[in-house]
Amino acid sequence: MHTDSVTDVFEEHRPMLHGVAYRMLGRVADAEDVVQEAWLRWSAADHEGVRTPRAYLVRVTTRLAIDRLRQAQARRESYVGPWLPEPLVTDFGGQAPDSAERAVFTESVTLAMLVVMESLSPLERAVFVLREAFGYGYEEIAGILDRGEAAVRQLASRARRHVEEGKPRFEVDPARQRDLTERFLAAAAGDDLDGLLSLLADDVRLVGDSGGKAKAPLRVIESADKVGRFLLAIAGTAAENLEFRFLELNGGMALMALYGGVPDAVFQVDIVDGRIQTVYIIRNPDKLEFLADR
Incomplete structure (x- = not known):
């Protein structure tokens, strides 16, 4: 693959990769670090062996985010006072999605939802983000996480139950x-x-x-x-x-x-x-x- 093509393919998927990483980590800076590491891995990959760049990039980004989340959770145990996610600018400008798409997008990045997701394990959070925010199927998520489909369904069930128990019922207007x-x-x-x-x-x-x-x-x-x-x-x-x-x-x-x-x-x-x-x-x-x- 030509160098320009390698860059173009990554840039095409960058917004989604950042979206996955931010929902996993709740910090813009950490999400950007994860996406940058994903770029380094993508630029060094054997592109001839990558059949679906999007799947490859989401897999790499998700795994990097899981590793970073485990480190972050350990650090947050000594955080002074309550912890809240780092604010994310979400002004769509002229690129606003339709109302249904925006509703899904909005719910998955609200401060309240991100706080609720803090109660999930890194694997539960990855499954929840990929399934609920990005619509991935269980089989696809199993491939991303190198887990069996039955195990992924269990993780999704536990994550959904935890989120529903703490899910805020606020008005997004x-x-x-x-x-x-x-x-x-x-x-x-x-x-x-x-x-x-x-x-x-x-x-x-x-x-x-x-x-x-x-x-x-x-x-x-x-x-x-x-x-x-x-x-x-x-x-x-x-x-x-x-x-x-x-x-x-x-x-x-x-x-x-x-x-x-x-x-x-x-x-x-x-x-x-x-x-x-x-x-x-x-x-x-x-x-x-x-x-x-x-």
Whole structure:
């Protein structure tokens, strides 16, 4: 295969390979590292012996992601405070898929779904991602993982059961998310506790991720009153020159706070029955640096 053809084939499949790796790992940087390693293996492969490049590349990427996830899970045991996935920009622009395709795409990359998938073993997660997000058949997945089809079906069943048990029932509507987020921001900035409480579900949860590198709660905060008072407290200490910007992350509308032009925090909410069910705050600078040009 000609060098240009080798590169073109890989670039054609790069978005899908990144999609597999990100859903497996929950980190953009790790996903990019895995895809780069897949490229190195692809560029050194005997291409005459590769009948289906897509199958080869997905197989290599999935296996690399499984290995990296095992290492990441060990590191996360010592992570300071709650861990959240690294935000992924999902603004489709003029390349938006149809509504059905977008619904599948969106559900599989939401922060809530990625957090639920953290409970899966690396093999369960690989099967779930390939089956549910990319529509692979059990026989194909068995070939990718070098497992028997019966074993893959068992892994899929266990993964689906775990996900269903923890699966959030939120509304994925970017316009609704933006509206509630704008009202949420206005109430917090206006020291309006009653207004804030009217937006929050009674059992709302606030999950902050700082990795110990910025100020954020080290435990999940629960209940409307506690979450509301916490948000008013941090709003009262916010720097005056903070800039706020809306952008689409993980299939939903999010609010990014910038301090001196540098991303300082990302806020995103999950909505159930028209009220905010979960507030996510990501402040770990390692997870925000790639958003600097957004």
